[in-house]
Amino acid sequence: MKAIITVLCFLVLCLQLKAEESIKKYEKTFSKEGIEELVLSNSYGKIEISQGEGTEISVSVEMKITAKSAVKADETLEFIQINEAQNGHYLNLETSIGKDMTISQLLSGMTLSVDYKVSIPKGIKLRLINNNGNIYLGNYAGELNVDMRNGDFKAATLEDGEFYIKQDKGNFAVEKVNTMDGDFKNCTIQIQSGEEIKIVANSCKGQFESIDKLNIRTSGGLMQLGEIEDLTGSSSMTKYEVKDIGNILDMDMKMGEMNVRNIQLMFSEIRLKSSFTKVGLTFMADAGYHLELKHNKSLKIDLPDKMQLDEQPTISKNVIVGKKFIGNVKYSGKVFLDMSSGSLFIQSNKSAGE
Numbered sequence: 001m002k003a004i005i006t007v008l009c010f011l012v013l014c015l016q017l018k019a020e021e022s023i024k025k026y027e028k029t030f031s032k033e034g035i036e037e038l039v040l041s042n043s044y045g046k047i048e049i050s051q052g053e054g055t056e057i058s059v060s061v062e063m064k065i066t067a068k069s070a071v072k073a074d075e076t077l078e079f080i081q082i083n084e085a086q087n088g089h090y091l092n093l094e095t096s097i098g099k100d101m102t103i104s105q106l107l108s109g110m111t112l113s114v115d116y117k118v119s120i121p122k123g124i125k126l127r128l129i130n131n132n133g134n135i136y137l138g139n140y141a142g143e144l145n146v147d148m149r150n151g152d153f154k155a156a157t158l159e160d161g162e163f164y165i166k167q168d169k170g171n172f173a174v175e176k177v178n179t180m181d182g183d184f185k186n187c188t189i190q191i192q193s194g195e196e197i198k199i200v201a202n203s204c205k206g207q208f209e210s211i212d213k214l215n216i217r218t219s220g221g222l223m224q225l226g227e228i229e230d231l232t233g234s235s236s237m238t239k240y241e242v243k244d245i246g247n248i249l250d251m252d253m254k255m256g257e258m259n260v261r262n263i264q265l266m267f268s269e270i271r272l273k274s275s276f277t278k279v280g281l282t283f284m285a286d287a288g289y290h291l292e293l294k295h296n297k298s299l300k301i302d303l304p305d306k307m308q309l310d311e312q313p314t315i316s317k318n319v320i321v322g323k324k325f326i327g328n329v330k331y332s333g334k335v336f337l338d339m340s341s342g343s344l345f346i347q348s349n350k351s352a353g354e
Contacts (some may be wrong), residue, residue, distance in 0.1 A: 002123070007106065007142070007211075008322070010084075011095050012258075017069065018297050019066050020067055020068065020069055020070040020072075020073050021064060021065070021066050021073060021083040021279040022064070022065045022070060022073035022074045022076075022077045023062060023063065023064045023077075023081075024062075024063050024309070025060070025061065025062050025063070026059070026060070026061040026063070026066050026078055026082040027057045027059070027060045027061070027299060028059050028084070029045075029057065029058050029059070030056065030059070030086075030091060030349045031055065031056060031057075032054070032055045032056060032057060032121045032124065032176070033055070033091060034081070034087060035057065035086075035091050035124055036089035036090070036091075036124065036125060036257075037088070037089065037090050037125040037126070037127065038057060038091050038118075038120060038123065038124055038125070038126050038127070039091070039092045039093070039094075039127045039129070039339075040093050040094075040116060040126075040127070040128050040129065040130075041053075041092070041093070041094040041095065041120065041129040041130075042094075042095045042114055042116060042129070042130045042133060043095055043114065043130070043131045043132055043133065044093075044095070044112045044114055044131075044132050044133060044151070045112075045113045045114035045115045045116065045130075045132075045133045046116070046133045046134040046135070046136065046331070047115075047128055047130055047133065047134075047135045047136070048114050048115075048116065048118070048128075048136045048137075049118050049119075049120060049126070049135075049136065049137045049138075049140065049141070049241050050068065050118070050119045050120070051119075051120055051121070051122060051137075051140050051142075052119060052120075052121060052122070052136060052139065053121065053122060054063065054119070054121050055120065055121060056119075056121070056160075057091065057117050057118070057120055057124070058118065058119040058308040059093060059116065059117075059120075059145065059172070060116070060117045061082050061095075061114060061115065061116050061117075062114075062115045062185070063077060063080045063082075063112075063113075063114050063125070064111075064112070064113045064114075064115075065077045065080070065110055065111070065112055066111045066112075067109065067110040068109060068110075068142070069266050071189065072110070073110070074144070076110060076112075076191060079097060079098050080095070080096070080097055080112070081096045081098065081256070081329060082094070082095060082096070082128075083095075083096045085287070086163055087101070089130045091132065091163075095114050097112075097282065097295060106158070111237070112315075114133075116284075117281070120251040122141055122142060123142065124142065125142065125144075125145075125146040125158050125161075125301075126140075126141040126142065126143070126145070126233045127144075127146075127147075128143050128144075128146045128147070128148070129146075129147045129148070130146075130147075130148045130149075130151055130342070131148070131149045131150060131151070132149070132150045133148075133150075133151045134151045134152045134153070134154070134170075134303075135148060135151065135152070135154070136154050136155070137152045137154070137155040137158070138155070139155070139156045139157045140155060140156075140157070140158050140159075140286050141159050141160040141161065142160055143161035143162055143163075143328040144158060144161065144162075144163045144164070144166070145163075145164050145165075146163075146164070146165040146166070147165075148165075148168075148170070148284075149167070149168045149169060149170075150168070150169050150170060151169075151170045151213075152170045152171040152172070153165065153167060153170065153171070153172045153173070153174075154172075154173045154174075154183060154234070155173075155174045155175070155205075155249070155327065156170075156174075156175050156176070157175060157177070158174060158177040158178065158180070159176070159177070159178045160178070160204045162180075162181070163177060163178075163179060163180045163181070164180075164181045165180075165181075165182045165183070165184075166182075166183045166184075166251065167183070167184050167187050168185045168186065168187075168325050169185070169186045169187065170186075170187055170188075171187065171188045171190075172184065172187055172188065172189045172190065173190040173191075173230075174190070174191050174192070174194075175192045175193070175301075176192060176193045176194065176195070176204045177191060177193075177194045177195075177197070178195045178196070178197065179196050179197075180196070180197045180198065180199075181198045182195060182197075182198070182199050182200070182201075182206050183200045184199065184200065184201045184202070185202045185203065185204070186203050186204065186331075187201070187205075188204065188205050188206075188208075188330075189201065189204055189205070189206040189207070189208075190207045190208075191207070191208050191209065191211070192209045192210070193209060193210045193211070194208070194210075194211045194212070194214075195211075195212045195213065196212065196213045197213065197214050197215070197216075198215045198216075198217075199214070199215070199216045199217070199233075199345075200216075200217045200218075201216070201217070201218045201219070201221060201223075201278070202219045202220065202221075203219065203220045203221050203291065204218070204220075204221045204224050205223075205224075206218075206221070206222070206223045206224065206225075207224045208223070208224070208225050208226060208228070208229045208267045209226040209227070210226055210228075211225075211226075211227075211228050211229070212230065213229065213230045214228055214230065214231050214232070214233075215232050215233050216232075216233040216235070217233050217234050217235070217236070217240040217338060218234075218235040218236070218252060218310075219235070219237065219238065220237050220238060221238055221239075221277050222238070223235075223238060223239070223240045223241070224237045224241045224242075224293070225240065225241065225242040225243065226234065226243045226321070227244045227246065228243075228244065228245055228246065228267065229246040229247050229248075230246075230247050231245060231248065231250070231251065232248065232249075232250040232251065233250075233251055234251065234252040234253070234254050235251065235252075235253050235254070236254045236255060236257045236351045237252075237254070237256055238253075238257075239256055239257045239322040240256065240257060240258045241261075241264065242258070242259065242260045242261065242262065243261050244261070244262045244263075245260055245262070245263045245264065245270070246263070246264045246266075246267065247267055247268050247269075248267070248268055248269050248270075248271075249263075249267075249269070249270045250269065250271045250272075250332045251271075251273075251274075252271055252273045252274075253272065253273070253274040253277045253279075254274070254275050254277065255275070255276045255277065256274075256277050256278075257277065257278040257279075258272065258277065258278070258279045259278075259279075259280040260280065260282060261282050262282055262284065263283050263284065263287070264284065264312075265284050265286060265287055265331055266333075267330070268333060268334070269333065269334045269335075269336070270289075270333070270334070270335040270336070270337075271334075271335075271336045271337075272336075272337050272338070272339070273339075274337075274338070274339050274340070274342060275339070275340040275341060275342065276340070276341045276342050277339070277342040278342055278343050279337075279339065279342065279344050280344075280345040280346075280347075281335075281344075281345070281346050281347075282346075282349065283327070283346070283347070283348045283350070285348055285349060286327070286328050286330075286334070287324055287326070287327050287328065287331060287333070287335060287348060288326065288327035288328035288329055288330055288331035288333065289325070289327065289331065289332075289333035289335050290323075290324075290326075290332075290333070290334050290335065291309065291322075291323065291324055291326050291335045291337075292321070292322070292323045292334075292335065292336050293321070293322045293323075293326070293337045293344070294311060294319065294320070294321045294337065294338045294339070295319070295320055295337070295338075295339045296319055296320070296339075296340050297320065297340065298317055298319050298340070298341040299339050299340070299341060299342060299343065299344060300342070300343040300344070301343070301344050302343070302344065302345045302346070303346050304346065304348060305343075306324070306345065307324070307326060309322025310322060310323055310324055327348070330331065
């Protein structure tokens, strides 16, 4: 009998601790006519965007509260609303959590999710603002502006318009993007292919597979680059691993590392200004280029045996300038290195780029 009472007490306790869900939905369509820009502002949920050829903007939102009791969940859900406002050519949709207390106080002991599914016709600018939630797009054509915190961004192709994103914490992944301007902090960044990319990254890890023009400013972190035609920018305490440079490398670096595994024969210019930076450059076996190396006496230098530079006089006792044309005169690339402390390693081999 005592065992039965114990089991019953346990079951009652489990029922009391069982979470209850309360769900409500918002669904609406808007005519495309007259709308030039759609702005979505959300918190505590994901935004899924699909784009088509239709004439309507379709919005479906599911708001869900999980609490210890259904009464508490229902009561709290009443404070979650979707506000809509159409002003001229702009349509604004915003998740509103309203009560005379902070969100953390309101949601104490509960979980909230507000998930958007939006279908938007082509030809409308899109701005997305999301905190504590993910953003998903498939193939999107047009102007796109994103501001997000504590969430992941994922898209297939982004084209036919400028794309700007500001992201703090989370993962960023895009298969293909034409023009992009990104500001990242504490993120993982992945881009498979791009044409003109501008990046500011603070304490990030980046993977860029194939980029035509990459302008990058970094602080800390690791950047792993694949085939890059033009690489320009600056960095502080960042490690760069670069598979291939096709045309230009122009970087200003402090206390970091730059390792380029292959520089193409037809490159036009390599320009590096660095301090306390470890630099490794690998040229193809038949390469030809004019090399000018300016450095202080603290720089550790490792050059091929036959690469003896002609030293030029300077007005500073601690600065040395060496010049020489290296390799095949068929090519006319230029290499300008201005380095203070750190190390420099240059090599040329047949396996470069393989």
